[in-house]
Amino acid sequence: MPFRKCNNVIEEVSAIIDGEAGAIACARFFGHLAMCDQCTRYFEQFKEVRAAAAHVGPEDLPTDFDHVMEDVLARIAEESKG
Template identity: 40%
Template structure:
């Protein structure tokens, strides 16, 4: 697994949603890569800090503009 694949799978890993083979590859990469180890810790810290914030509703037009912007975001 390379670092790009690792970053793409972080959310699934934290959710416990990886297939066993992908989970194994993820953990193996994590053991070898200090940069990805730090990245995973940053994501965990962010989730812990922001995970308790209440959900606020966006005005419908703002939500639609955000969704459209990310839908058109370059994939790679």
């Protein structure tokens, strides 16, 4: 059963990238990505940011990263109304 909410993806994304998430959490995480373009983009950008974080500062984040974050956060707000 994939995660139902984008918020779950955001909570787990660090653990997934760090390899700390369990097999079930991974399956649920990627199950959600398969049905959610916004979280797929969020995950891709998060990985890029993590990969870059070792040698760049926050000012070097992808230019549309804030926009992606806004999309995801807006979606979470919608879900929490529901």
